[in-house]
Amino acid sequence: MMIMMPGGNIPSPITLSPLKRISASRFFDMQLCSYREVLVSNGLEKLLPSSPNKFFGLAAHSFLQKVGSGLINEPDDFENGWLTTVSEVEQLLLLSEREKHLIPLSKTVKQFEVRKRVLFNKASSLIVNRRTECKSASNLFHGIESWFQTADGVVGGYLDRVLLTESGYEIIDYKTGAIIDKYTMDIKDAYKYQLFLYAALFYENLNEWPSALKIQGINGEEFCINYKKDECVRILNQAREMFHRVNELITRFNEQTELQKHLAQPVPENCCYCSVRPLCNAYWEAKEKYPQLKWNNDIRGQFKSLSILGNGTYLLKIKSGVKTYKIRGLKPDRHRILEGSFLSIYNLSSDKSENCFSENILTTIYTN
Ligand code: SF4
Numbered sequence: 001m002m003i004m005m006p007g008g009n010i011p012s013p014i015t016l017s018p019l020k021r022i023s024a025s026r027f028f029d030m031q032l033c034s035y036r037e038v039l040v041s042n043g044l045e046k047l048l049p050s051s052p053n054k055f056f057g058l059a060a061h062s063f064l065q066k067v068g069s070g071l072i073n074e075p076d077d078f079e080n081g082w083l084t085t086v087s088e089v090e091q092l093l094l095l096s097e098r099e100k101h102l103i104p105l106s107k108t109v110k111q112f113e114v115r116k117r118v119l120f121n122k123a124s125s126l127i128v129n130r131r132t133e134c135k136s137a138s139n140l141f142h143g144i145e146s147w148f149q150t151a152d153g154v155v156g157g158y159l160d161r162v163l164l165t166e167s168g169y170e171i172i173d174y175k176t177g178a179i180i181d182k183y184t185m186d187i188k189d190a191y192k193y194q195l196f197l198y199a200a201l202f203y204e205n206l207n208e209w210p211s212a213l214k215i216q217g218i219n220g221e222e223f224c225i226n227y228k229k230d231e232c233v234r235i236l237n238q239a240r241e242m243f244h245r246v247n248e249l250i251t252r253f254n255e256q257t258e259l260q261k262h263l264a265q266p267v268p269e270n271c272c273y274c275s276v277r278p279l280c281n282a283y284w285e286a287k288e289k290y291p292q293l294k295w296n297n298d299i300r301g302q303f304k305s306l307s308i309l310g311n312g313t314y315l316l317k318i319k320s321g322v323k324t325y326k327i328r329g330l331k332p333d334r335h336r337i338l339e340g341s342f343l344s345i346y347n348l349s350s351d352k353s354e355n356c357f358s359e360n361i362l363t364t365i366y367t368n
Pocket residue numbers: 033035036264265266267270271274275276277280282283
Protein backbone atom coordinates (compact mmCIF):
# COMPACT_ATOMS: atom_id res chain seq x y z
CA MET A 1 0.00 0.00 0.00
CA MET A 2 1.33 3.46 -0.84
CA ILE A 3 -0.12 6.83 -0.01
CA MET A 4 1.58 9.91 -1.50
CA MET A 5 1.87 12.80 0.93
CA PRO A 6 4.32 15.18 2.66
CA GLY A 7 7.19 13.83 4.65
CA GLY A 8 8.34 11.15 2.25
CA ASN A 9 11.89 10.00 1.84
CA ILE A 10 14.57 11.68 3.88
CA PRO A 11 16.55 13.83 1.42
CA SER A 12 20.14 12.89 0.69
CA PRO A 13 22.65 14.98 2.60
CA ILE A 14 23.57 18.09 0.63
CA THR A 15 27.12 19.25 -0.01
CA LEU A 16 27.65 22.09 2.40
CA SER A 17 29.26 25.35 1.34
CA PRO A 18 31.04 27.64 3.81
CA LEU A 19 28.98 30.34 5.50
CA LYS A 20 28.82 33.68 3.71
CA ARG A 21 28.38 35.57 6.97
CA ILE A 22 26.90 35.30 10.45
CA SER A 23 23.70 37.20 10.99
CA ALA A 24 23.31 39.06 14.30
CA SER A 25 19.82 37.64 14.72
CA ARG A 26 21.12 34.04 14.35
CA PHE A 27 24.37 34.20 16.31
CA PHE A 28 22.85 33.03 19.58
CA ASP A 29 21.23 30.02 17.87
CA MET A 30 24.51 29.36 16.10
CA GLN A 31 26.18 29.01 19.49
CA LEU A 32 23.51 26.51 20.55
CA CYS A 33 23.88 24.30 17.47
CA SER A 34 26.10 25.36 14.58
CA TYR A 35 25.16 22.33 12.48
CA ARG A 36 21.52 23.41 12.22
CA GLU A 37 22.53 26.95 11.26
CA VAL A 38 24.95 25.68 8.63
CA LEU A 39 22.21 23.55 7.04
CA VAL A 40 19.76 26.44 7.09
CA SER A 41 22.27 28.91 5.66
CA ASN A 42 22.97 26.41 2.88
CA GLY A 43 19.35 26.70 1.85
CA LEU A 44 18.20 23.31 3.16
CA GLU A 45 14.45 23.33 2.96
CA LYS A 46 12.68 22.91 6.28
CA LEU A 47 11.93 19.24 6.80
CA LEU A 48 9.32 19.76 9.50
CA PRO A 49 6.47 22.25 9.67
CA SER A 50 6.68 25.25 11.98
CA SER A 51 3.97 26.18 14.41
CA PRO A 52 1.23 28.36 12.86
CA ASN A 53 2.10 30.95 15.55
CA LYS A 54 5.40 31.52 13.79
CA PHE A 55 3.59 32.49 10.60
CA PHE A 56 1.33 34.82 12.53
CA GLY A 57 4.53 36.42 13.86
CA LEU A 58 5.93 36.81 10.34
CA ALA A 59 2.72 38.43 9.14
CA ALA A 60 2.63 40.71 12.20
CA HIS A 61 6.23 41.81 11.65
CA SER A 62 5.60 42.56 7.98
CA PHE A 63 2.37 44.42 8.84
CA LEU A 64 4.17 46.62 11.40
CA GLN A 65 6.89 47.37 8.87
CA LYS A 66 4.25 48.55 6.41
CA VAL A 67 2.77 50.76 9.12
CA GLY A 68 6.21 52.00 10.23
CA SER A 69 7.19 52.95 6.68
CA GLY A 70 3.87 54.63 5.90
CA LEU A 71 2.58 52.03 3.41
CA ILE A 72 -0.37 51.61 5.74
CA ASN A 73 -1.24 55.05 7.00
CA GLU A 74 -4.61 55.06 8.73
CA PRO A 75 -6.31 52.79 11.27
CA ASP A 76 -9.19 52.48 8.77
CA ASP A 77 -6.77 50.69 6.45
CA PHE A 78 -5.66 48.14 9.06
CA GLU A 79 -8.24 45.48 8.24
CA ASN A 80 -7.44 45.45 4.51
CA GLY A 81 -3.72 45.80 5.11
CA TRP A 82 -3.76 42.88 7.54
CA LEU A 83 -5.79 40.68 5.17
CA THR A 84 -3.31 41.39 2.38
CA THR A 85 -0.32 40.68 4.63
CA VAL A 86 -1.76 37.41 5.95
CA SER A 87 -2.60 36.40 2.41
CA GLU A 88 1.04 37.04 1.34
CA VAL A 89 2.25 34.72 4.09
CA GLU A 90 -0.38 32.12 3.18
CA GLN A 91 0.71 32.22 -0.47
CA LEU A 92 4.17 31.19 0.68
CA LEU A 93 2.69 28.42 2.82
CA LEU A 94 0.76 27.15 -0.18
CA LEU A 95 4.06 26.42 -1.90
CA SER A 96 5.12 24.10 0.92
CA GLU A 97 3.86 20.52 0.91
CA ARG A 98 4.69 20.34 4.60
CA GLU A 99 2.89 23.47 5.69
CA LYS A 100 0.01 24.17 3.34
CA HIS A 101 -2.40 22.39 5.68
CA LEU A 102 -1.78 25.23 8.19
CA ILE A 103 -3.92 27.51 5.99
CA PRO A 104 -6.10 29.39 6.84
CA LEU A 105 -4.05 30.85 9.69
CA SER A 106 -7.22 32.36 11.13
CA LYS A 107 -8.24 28.78 11.97
CA THR A 108 -4.94 27.24 13.01
CA VAL A 109 -3.48 30.10 15.10
CA LYS A 110 -4.86 30.05 18.62
CA GLN A 111 -6.60 33.28 19.64
CA PHE A 112 -6.09 34.74 16.16
CA GLU A 113 -8.63 37.55 16.67
CA VAL A 114 -7.29 38.55 20.09
CA ARG A 115 -3.75 38.69 18.73
CA LYS A 116 -4.92 40.72 15.75
CA ARG A 117 -6.55 43.31 18.05
CA VAL A 118 -3.33 43.62 20.08
CA LEU A 119 -1.42 44.08 16.82
CA PHE A 120 -3.78 46.81 15.62
CA ASN A 121 -3.32 48.68 18.92
CA LYS A 122 0.42 48.57 18.44
CA ALA A 123 0.02 49.75 14.82
CA SER A 124 -2.11 52.71 16.00
CA SER A 125 0.58 53.83 18.44
CA LEU A 126 3.23 53.45 15.71
CA ILE A 127 1.28 55.85 13.51
CA VAL A 128 1.01 58.38 16.35
CA ASN A 129 4.75 58.07 17.06
CA ARG A 130 5.65 58.36 13.40
CA ARG A 131 3.70 61.58 13.02
CA THR A 132 5.27 63.07 16.13
CA GLU A 133 8.70 62.12 14.88
CA CYS A 134 8.01 63.53 11.41
CA LYS A 135 7.04 66.83 12.98
CA SER A 136 10.26 66.98 14.96
CA ALA A 137 12.18 65.79 11.88
CA SER A 138 14.83 64.48 14.20
CA ASN A 139 14.88 60.80 13.37
CA LEU A 140 17.33 59.32 10.94
CA PHE A 141 16.55 55.89 9.52
CA HIS A 142 12.97 55.80 10.75
CA GLY A 143 10.66 52.93 9.94
CA ILE A 144 12.84 51.16 7.42
CA GLU A 145 15.28 48.42 8.27
CA SER A 146 18.92 49.49 7.97
CA TRP A 147 21.67 47.03 7.14
CA PHE A 148 24.97 47.19 9.03
CA GLN A 149 27.93 44.86 8.68
CA THR A 150 31.55 44.58 9.71
CA ALA A 151 34.18 45.89 7.30
CA ASP A 152 35.16 42.30 6.43
CA GLY A 153 31.49 41.41 5.81
CA VAL A 154 31.68 38.48 8.22
CA VAL A 155 28.95 39.65 10.63
CA GLY A 156 25.91 41.71 9.70
CA GLY A 157 22.35 42.49 10.61
CA TYR A 158 19.23 44.50 9.83
CA LEU A 159 18.32 47.07 12.46
CA ASP A 160 14.56 47.53 12.56
CA ARG A 161 14.75 51.16 13.64
CA VAL A 162 17.37 53.73 14.55
CA LEU A 163 16.10 56.87 16.17
CA LEU A 164 18.01 60.07 16.88
CA THR A 165 16.91 61.44 20.24
CA GLU A 166 18.29 64.20 22.43
CA SER A 167 20.52 61.70 24.20
CA GLY A 168 21.79 60.00 21.03
CA TYR A 169 20.87 57.15 18.71
CA GLU A 170 18.43 54.52 19.95
CA ILE A 171 18.34 51.13 18.31
CA ILE A 172 14.89 49.55 18.45
CA ASP A 173 14.04 46.00 17.50
CA TYR A 174 10.46 44.76 17.12
CA LYS A 175 9.44 41.35 18.37
CA THR A 176 6.12 39.68 17.84
CA GLY A 177 6.60 36.80 20.29
CA ALA A 178 7.40 36.62 23.99
CA ILE A 179 10.32 38.85 24.97
CA ILE A 180 10.73 37.65 28.55
CA ASP A 181 12.19 34.23 29.25
CA LYS A 182 9.66 32.31 31.34
CA TYR A 183 12.40 30.69 33.44
CA THR A 184 14.73 33.63 34.14
CA MET A 185 11.96 36.28 34.00
CA ASP A 186 14.48 38.47 32.20
CA ILE A 187 14.77 39.48 28.53
CA LYS A 188 15.66 36.42 26.46
CA ASP A 189 19.41 35.93 26.05
CA ALA A 190 19.00 35.50 22.30
CA TYR A 191 17.56 39.02 22.04
CA LYS A 192 20.26 40.50 24.27
CA TYR A 193 22.99 38.99 22.11
CA GLN A 194 21.29 40.25 18.97
CA LEU A 195 21.10 43.81 20.30
CA PHE A 196 24.67 43.70 21.66
CA LEU A 197 25.82 42.78 18.17
CA TYR A 198 23.73 45.59 16.68
CA ALA A 199 25.40 48.06 19.04
CA ALA A 200 28.89 46.83 18.06
CA LEU A 201 27.99 46.90 14.34
CA PHE A 202 26.62 50.40 14.73
CA TYR A 203 29.87 51.48 16.37
CA GLU A 204 31.99 49.82 13.67
CA ASN A 205 30.07 51.66 10.97
CA LEU A 206 29.47 55.09 12.51
CA ASN A 207 32.14 55.29 15.19
CA GLU A 208 29.46 56.09 17.75
CA TRP A 209 27.76 53.97 20.39
CA PRO A 210 23.96 53.97 20.63
CA SER A 211 22.48 55.74 23.65
CA ALA A 212 19.94 52.95 24.16
CA LEU A 213 19.08 49.45 23.00
CA LYS A 214 15.37 48.72 23.07
CA ILE A 215 13.00 45.92 22.23
CA GLN A 216 9.35 46.59 21.55
CA GLY A 217 6.65 43.95 21.71
CA ILE A 218 3.53 44.09 19.55
CA ASN A 219 1.50 45.27 22.54
CA GLY A 220 3.73 48.38 22.63
CA GLU A 221 5.64 47.28 25.72
CA GLU A 222 9.20 48.52 25.56
CA PHE A 223 12.22 46.91 27.21
CA CYS A 224 15.64 48.54 27.60
CA ILE A 225 18.75 46.41 27.45
CA ASN A 226 21.70 47.66 29.46
CA TYR A 227 24.97 47.10 27.72
CA LYS A 228 28.68 47.47 28.21
CA LYS A 229 30.76 48.52 25.23
CA ASP A 230 33.55 46.01 25.88
CA GLU A 231 31.00 43.19 26.15
CA CYS A 232 29.52 44.11 22.76
CA VAL A 233 32.98 44.16 21.18
CA ARG A 234 33.77 40.79 22.79
CA ILE A 235 30.60 39.22 21.39
CA LEU A 236 31.28 40.63 17.94
CA ASN A 237 34.75 39.10 18.08
CA GLN A 238 33.24 35.78 19.18
CA ALA A 239 30.94 35.87 16.15
CA ARG A 240 33.93 36.53 13.86
CA GLU A 241 35.88 33.65 15.42
CA MET A 242 32.90 31.34 15.09
CA PHE A 243 32.55 32.22 11.41
CA HIS A 244 36.15 31.21 10.71
CA ARG A 245 36.06 28.09 12.92
CA VAL A 246 32.83 26.75 11.38
CA ASN A 247 34.03 27.40 7.84
CA GLU A 248 37.31 25.65 8.57
CA LEU A 249 35.37 22.57 9.76
CA ILE A 250 33.06 22.61 6.72
CA THR A 251 36.08 22.70 4.44
CA ARG A 252 37.87 19.95 6.40
CA PHE A 253 34.99 17.44 6.74
CA ASN A 254 33.03 16.54 3.62
CA GLU A 255 31.38 13.67 5.38
CA GLN A 256 28.21 14.77 7.19
CA THR A 257 28.47 12.35 10.11
CA GLU A 258 31.95 13.63 10.86
CA LEU A 259 30.85 17.25 10.55
CA GLN A 260 27.90 16.59 12.87
CA LYS A 261 30.30 15.30 15.52
CA HIS A 262 31.98 18.73 15.56
CA LEU A 263 29.04 21.05 15.00
CA ALA A 264 25.84 19.40 16.29
CA GLN A 265 24.84 19.88 19.92
CA PRO A 266 21.93 17.51 20.51
CA VAL A 267 20.17 18.41 23.75
CA PRO A 268 16.39 18.64 24.15
CA GLU A 269 16.37 22.47 24.46
CA ASN A 270 18.26 22.85 21.16
CA CYS A 271 16.46 20.16 19.21
CA CYS A 272 12.84 20.67 20.23
CA TYR A 273 12.08 23.28 17.55
CA CYS A 274 14.73 22.19 15.06
CA SER A 275 13.27 21.66 11.60
CA VAL A 276 16.18 19.56 10.32
CA ARG A 277 15.88 16.74 12.86
CA PRO A 278 15.14 14.17 10.14
CA LEU A 279 18.65 14.73 8.76
CA CYS A 280 20.44 14.71 12.08
CA ASN A 281 21.94 11.38 13.20
CA ALA A 282 23.47 13.12 16.19
CA TYR A 283 19.94 13.93 17.40
CA TRP A 284 18.71 10.34 17.19
CA GLU A 285 21.88 8.95 18.74
CA ALA A 286 21.65 11.31 21.74
CA LYS A 287 17.90 10.70 22.11
CA GLU A 288 18.44 6.94 22.20
CA LYS A 289 21.48 7.16 24.46
CA TYR A 290 19.82 9.46 27.02
CA PRO A 291 16.11 8.47 26.94
CA GLN A 292 15.57 9.91 30.43
CA LEU A 293 15.89 13.48 29.06
CA LYS A 294 12.84 15.46 27.96
CA TRP A 295 13.00 14.96 24.20
CA ASN A 296 10.30 15.63 21.62
CA ASN A 297 7.71 12.96 20.98
CA ASP A 298 9.56 11.64 17.92
CA ILE A 299 9.85 7.92 17.34
CA ARG A 300 11.38 5.67 14.71
CA GLY A 301 11.18 2.00 13.87
CA GLN A 302 10.23 -0.66 11.39
CA PHE A 303 6.74 -0.72 9.90
CA LYS A 304 4.62 -3.42 11.55
CA SER A 305 1.01 -2.82 10.52
CA LEU A 306 -1.46 -0.21 9.31
CA SER A 307 -5.20 -0.40 9.85
CA ILE A 308 -8.17 1.90 9.32
CA LEU A 309 -10.13 2.90 12.40
CA GLY A 310 -13.89 3.46 12.53
CA ASN A 311 -13.45 7.24 12.13
CA GLY A 312 -11.49 6.82 8.89
CA THR A 313 -8.06 7.57 10.38
CA TYR A 314 -5.13 5.17 10.52
CA LEU A 315 -3.67 3.20 13.36
CA LEU A 316 0.00 2.57 12.60
CA LYS A 317 2.23 0.21 14.54
CA ILE A 318 6.01 0.32 14.31
CA LYS A 319 8.61 -1.80 16.03
CA SER A 320 11.76 -0.43 17.62
CA GLY A 321 13.90 -3.04 19.41
CA VAL A 322 11.61 -4.78 21.90
CA LYS A 323 9.05 -1.94 21.86
CA THR A 324 6.00 -1.62 19.66
CA TYR A 325 4.73 1.92 19.22
CA LYS A 326 1.10 2.62 18.32
CA ILE A 327 0.16 5.86 16.56
CA ARG A 328 -3.53 6.54 16.16
CA GLY A 329 -5.52 9.24 14.41
CA LEU A 330 -3.24 9.59 11.37
CA LYS A 331 -5.13 11.33 8.59
CA PRO A 332 -4.82 9.40 5.34
CA ASP A 333 -4.53 12.59 3.26
CA ARG A 334 -1.55 13.90 5.24
CA HIS A 335 0.92 11.05 5.33
CA ARG A 336 2.85 8.75 3.10
CA ILE A 337 3.34 5.40 4.74
CA LEU A 338 5.25 2.70 2.92
CA GLU A 339 4.52 -0.82 4.01
CA GLY A 340 7.66 -2.64 5.17
CA SER A 341 9.77 0.52 5.45
CA PHE A 342 11.75 2.07 8.28
CA LEU A 343 9.84 5.14 9.48
CA SER A 344 10.74 8.14 11.58
CA ILE A 345 7.79 10.11 12.91
CA TYR A 346 8.08 13.63 14.28
CA ASN A 347 5.95 15.86 16.51
CA LEU A 348 3.50 13.38 17.96
CA SER A 349 1.20 13.96 20.90
CA SER A 350 1.63 11.46 23.68
CA ASP A 351 -1.34 9.31 24.49
CA LYS A 352 -2.41 8.11 27.92
CA SER A 353 -1.03 4.61 27.46
CA GLU A 354 2.68 3.85 27.35
CA ASN A 355 4.24 3.80 23.86
CA CYS A 356 1.01 5.16 22.35
CA PHE A 357 0.83 8.44 20.44
CA SER A 358 -1.59 10.40 18.30
CA GLU A 359 -1.31 12.80 15.39
CA ASN A 360 -1.37 16.59 15.70
CA ILE A 361 -1.17 19.39 13.16
CA LEU A 362 2.65 19.25 13.06
CA THR A 363 3.07 15.45 12.82
CA THR A 364 5.27 14.43 9.89
CA ILE A 365 6.42 10.99 8.74
CA TYR A 366 9.65 10.19 6.92
CA THR A 367 10.82 6.98 5.31
CA ASN A 368 14.52 6.20 5.60
S1 SF4 B 1 18.44 18.11 15.75
FE1 SF4 B 1 19.52 19.12 17.43
S2 SF4 B 1 21.65 18.58 17.15
FE2 SF4 B 1 20.61 18.16 15.23
S3 SF4 B 1 20.83 20.00 14.02
FE3 SF4 B 1 18.92 20.18 15.10
S4 SF4 B 1 19.43 21.30 16.98
FE4 SF4 B 1 21.33 20.52 16.13
